[in-house]
Amino acid sequence: MTANPILLALAPIFFVILAGYGAGRLRIVENHHVDGLNALVMIFALPASLFVATASAPRKEMLDQAPLFLILALVMLLVQLAWYFFVRASSDVSKADAALQALTISFPNLAGVGLPIAAAVVGPDGVVPVAVALAAGSIIISPLSLVLVELDTGNPKEELATGSPGKVWTAFLRSVTKPVVLAPTVGILYSLAGWELLSLAKASLMLVGVAAPGVALFLTGLILSSQPFRLNWSVVAATGLADIGRPILTAVVVFTLPISTETAKIAILLSAIPSGFFGILFAVNYRLNSASTGSMVIASTLFSIVTLATVIALLF
Template structure:
């Protein structure tokens, strides 16, 4: 039963990634110029989906998810900082590339893998924890990564030096006003205010937001088809930290705190979801190297078949 749950959750994910990969390799879709698809996902579809997911949650449920938000936010932040400083100290990776690698390792693929896994294991109620986890990652580690990228990928105009004290506020403003960062934050505030998203607004937003996971996975496969898979020590280390280190760290945190056992199990399950594709999409957007990030996503997703099966078998026996 557990193996069937994992198969039903992961097989569609791999299928869509493979479709995108095949489309790129067979030149059915151009895989070197994906700006249009990237803009669709990051500026429209995914923000709409994140807003609906968070704004639709009742205020009481959102308040109940506060411990989950804090736990996952802290874990993602610790993993993000750990990988950033580790890869900077052990290789010649630039600060911008290291930040996006850290985002990839710390922020699970909640939209593509987390939602179907939660639906299969937890049931319909799994949508709210996934939305909260998405909000935590989008509000905490995504802006942090974008600040590093903004500070280190934009060159000052010739002859006009820019003080770091001026750069940081500007980078922070650019990062937090990204639709993919702003949408879940506004959605959480909307829910906490006790407002209800009417059916017309929800239906309208989900008409485009509903395509976010599929298009994002297709785009991931399309981008990966343009560069080879490279298995090296960084990819192995990143996979180990994402698929093993992240859920183990979450387990250590939740079992040290007085929180309900169900919240603890959900937090560990979410942390066991493989590396996400935000790093790839941001790298494309900023014209940065995404070869290493793509290899990390592939390796993490493949290895997560083992780690997710283990977590589900231990915590959610059927």
């Protein structure tokens, strides 16, 4: 019983990643210049998908998800800060690379793995919690990482304002105005306003939004095909923190708060999802080395077969 949902969810994911990896290794698709595919995912497909998922949720259902939003945002933020300061103190990794590693470890692969897992385990009602979790990461975790990246890398075409406050404000504006951050924010506000998303708008946006998980996973495999897999202490530690530490921390938080059992179970399940691909895509966007981040995604996804099976068996 517990093996089927994991197999049905993870097998297609590995298939698409391997398809992208094979396409890159065999030179069917260029794997060193992926700006076009990256733009398709981060500017069009994923923002459209996030907006529809959040804007389509009824107002009451969105309000009911407030505890889940706060719990997952807190857990992801704690994991993000813990890894960032740990890796900065224990290695010579740059601030930008540390920020993207922290983003990868703290923000689960909710779009690629979370949706099929939630649909298989929870059913149709699992879509909205995944969208809320995506919104929490996109609104809080991604902007913080992007601010740190912006402060470290700067912009060659436009210098940041002199002085620390000016740099932070400019970096913050650049991060929060990215489509992948704006889309879920606007979607949540749209839902809370009680407005109903027009069928025509939903169908139009989902025509491109439905491609987000598949193209993102294919792009992940394509990028990974251009770099070696490196299994070292940081990859092992990152995998342990993401696949074991994150769900355990979530369990500690939910069992100390007066929330419903169903919310607690979903929060732990979503926290057990392996590391996401945002760090890889942002690394490509900022022309940063994504080898370590890619290795963390691969190791976390492989190990999650064990951890997800354990969480599902214990809770569902």
